[in-house]
Amino acid sequence: MSEWKRKRFWKEVGVAPVDEGFTVELDGRRVKTPAKAALVVPTRGMAEAIAAEWAAQEDEIDPRSMPFTRSANAAIDKVRAQFDEVAEIVAAYGDTDLLCYRADFPQGLIDRQTAEWDPVLDWAETALGVRLRAHSGVIHRAQDASALARLAAQVRALSAFQLAAFHDLVTLSGSLVLGFAAARGWRAPEEIWRLSRLDEAWQEAQWGVDEEARQMAETKKADFMHAKRFFDLS
Structure with missing residues (x-):
């Protein structure tokens, strides 16, 4: 989980449509999961919920305050694979x-x-x-x-x-x-x-x-x- 323990490095958070759904962008760069997969979710509503969590982060990223992000990561990195x-x-x-x-x-x-x-x-x-x-x-x-x-x-x-x-x-x-x-x-x-x-x-x-x-x-x-x-x- 070391990749979570870092300072906020972005200014703008956005939601963008992609081929398989929607993704979240930080200063135009797409968010990835802990396993480095593309964070692509099926609905705009889910992407907006995730984006709101990233926008709410202050100095240090706190994954405990990001339940939608964690659930999306689990769906992509764990459930989809197994x-x-x-x-x-x-x-x-x-x-x-x-x-x-x-x-x-x-x-x-x-x-x-x-x-x-x-x-x-x-x-x-x-x-x-x-x-x-x-x-x-x-x-x-x-x-x-x-x-x-x-x-x-x-x-x-x-x-x-x-x-x-x-x-x-x-x-x-x-x-x-x-x-x-x-x-x-x-x-x-x-x-x-x-x-x-x-x-x-x-x-x-x-x-x-x-x-x-x-x-x-x-x-x-x-x-x-x-x-x-x-x-x-x-």
Whole structure:
């Protein structure tokens, strides 16, 4: 990451159309990724978001303040180069989906999971053509192979930029179905994130809030919201 630790050397930041999309220019010179690939993104909106991050840098470049740039770099340098591997990792969440592993005690939590998670599985049956089976307990129970294959095909249909964001939507929520629900706008991303935290919220209501865990959850929520914005701009 040494290439990030440098002073700002440019005065003007611009967005320019290129053959495969849009790029960002610093004093007329095109930005490259850490792997020295051309930073070309699919939409003007994404390029403008990246350009705004570069324009906001002051004396020293701070990559922590540049989430769109980092996500675009990941899409180009990592996801595009290892698309099949990333798609396989993400699709595998369908067989261990958070929404399918239900509590067997207490009844209040069982009822809440049923009321809040079943509608997402209902949506997936219509929108994704797949009905995943829910069960009590944490022991793994394999889902139907044909259902998983249909979900995997929809993951592979994403572009590299979409998959970079979708990877985070799924891994942060622990659910392939919630990832699709966020990507396809089933409900507001804040509501989908809340559904992914149902068990944690129940524990907090019973035993109180652990401040360190709460801060970690807020960081993950911010990352989830960013992933949704990046997906939409893809």
